Amino acid sequence: MNPHDLAGHQLCGLCVxxxxxxxxxxxxxxxxxxxxxxxxNLCPECKKGDLDFARxxxxxxxxxxxxxxxxxxxxxxxxxxMLDSGDNKYFVKERPLNVPTPVTKMEMKDGGxxxxxxxxxxxxxxxxxxxxxxxxxxxxxxxxxxTMTDRLPQLASLVDGTNLDVPEGVPDGATR
Numbered sequence: 001m002n003p004h005d006l007a008g009h010q011l012c013g014l015c016v017x018x019x020x021x022x023x024x025x026x027x028x029x030x031x032x033x034x035x036x037x038x039x040x041n042l043c044p045e046c047k048k049g050d051l052d053f054a055r056x057x058x059x060x061x062x063x064x065x066x067x068x069x070x071x072x073x074x075x076x077x078x079x080x081x082m083l084d085s086g087d088n089k090y091f092v093k094e095r096p097l098n099v100p101t102p103v104t105k106m107e108m109k110d111g112g113x114x115x116x117x118x119x120x121x122x123x124x125x126x127x128x129x130x131x132x133x134x135x136x137x138x139x140x141x142x143x144x145x146x147t148m149t150d151r152l153p154q155l156a157s158l159v160d161g162t163n164l165d166v167p168e169g170v171p172d173g174a175t176r
Contacts, residue, residue, distance in 0.1 A: 001039045002046035011143065012124035013102035014039045015072035016051065018065055026061015038072060040124050071100040079140075079150055079161045084125060087155045089132045094152075095125045096140060098166055105141035114139060 001011065015038050022029035030053070043052035051067060080097040094117075096103045106126040107114040110133060117126030136152040138161075150161035 001041075001052070002043055002048055002050045004048040006039070006042055009042065009119050009124070010104045011069075011102050012039060012041070012119075013072070013096075013099065014143070015070050016067045017070050018051070018067045020063055020065040022063070024061055024063035026063065028061060030061075030063045030065065032065075036070070036073070074098050074100050074166045077160070077166060078164050079166060081138075081152055081159045081161060083155060083157055083159060085155075086157050089134065089155065090130055091128070092130055092133070092136065092155065093120070093125050093127045094138075099140075099142070100166070102143045103140045104143050107139040108133075109137040109139075 001014075005011065015036055017034045017036055018030075018032045019034055020030035020032045022031050024030075037051075037053070039051075043050065046052055051065065075098055077098070079099055082095045082097055083092065084095070085091050085093040092108065094106075096106065103126075105119075106117045108117060108128050108130070109115075110128065110130045115128055115130075117128050119126055133155070135154060137149065138152065139147060139149045141147045148164055150163045152159045153162055
């Protein structure tokens with residue numbers, strides 16, 4: 001997504017519905033009728049309103065598209081957390097998954113105090129240097145302003161939170 005609309009990476013994790021009729025320039029026309037995509041990084045050279053796609057078979061050109069932000073599909077159960085840092089107790093880097101709207105702020109309780117995670121500038125993820133943690137309480141702030149608290153019972157590559165329930169949901173007309 002372009003720097004303006006991504007708002008300093010605050011909207012990483014946003015889902016967008018895209019329409020394209022093949023109008024534009026390049027060798028691989030895009031033809032989409034409300035296809036669903038998840039925004040996961042910055043396109044620094046893109047202009048306001050532009051999206052950049054890393055989808056096989058659609059790698060070149062400038063195409064006229066229309067897009068709209070929508071809720072992301074979710075599965076029943078809790079929020080999943082991908083920890084790029086694995087089981088490291090002193091450096092935690094995590095991405096919340098299975099959420100309907102972007103998480104714009106994430107805090108972790110370390111030593112009894114909430115510490116705001118640094119939102120990574122090249123991809124979607126929050127980072128902390130810690131005093132050494134095994135299980136983690138996290139507080140998530142969503143793009144709509146809602147705040148929720150969750151618990152990660154251990155540190156591993158993929159962890160299911162234990163405190164939040166996410167209902168299954170697919171935006172109207174979307175497919176997984």
